[in-house]
Amino acid sequence: MGLCPANQEYGNWRRVRDWQGTTGWVFGPLLSGRRTAVTAPWSKDKIALRRKPSISSLVTSWLAPEAIFELVRCDGQWCKVAVKSQAGFVRQTRLWGIYPDETL
Incomplete structure (x- = not known):
């Protein structure tokens, strides 16, 4: 999953999008900084x-x-x-x- 464009954060939550276009919110500390x-x-x-x-x-x-x-x-x-x-x-x-x- 990739991060969506800027301003897709809400507190500790990050909006993500997969290559098929599905988006959702993930608790930020669960995400890796590895690209x-x-x-x-x-x-x-x-x-x-x-x-x-x-x-x-x-x-x-x-x-x-x-x-x-x-x-x-x-x-x-x-x-x-x-x-x-x-x-x-x-x-x-x-x-x-x-x-x-x-x-x-």
């Missing part, structure tokens, strides 16, 4: 995980749509993602959970 993303849930095709943040970089594996990954960093174009011992780069437009052009 995660979902690979292109709208896609029917697999998503390339690349060694470097470049379209010409080697594809190290193919990710299924709706896979959940930790966001390590994003530069507005590419995000470094990780799960267990696997890490690499995915085009930011192929992820849900990070806004277009957002950096972290």
Whole structure:
């Protein structure tokens, strides 16, 4: 689940939205500060995980749509993602959970 846009807080409660658009309120202390993303849930095709943040970089594996990954960093174009011992780069437009052009 991702946090909704700003001002979606009420005391200790935070409004959240999942990739399917369902929203609800969660008690803030139960949320993690760790950012995660979902690979292109709208896609029917697999998503390339690349060694470097470049379209010409080697594809190290193919990710299924709706896979959940930790966001390590994003530069507005590419995000470094990780799960267990696997890490690499995915085009930011192929992820849900990070806004277009957002950096972290």
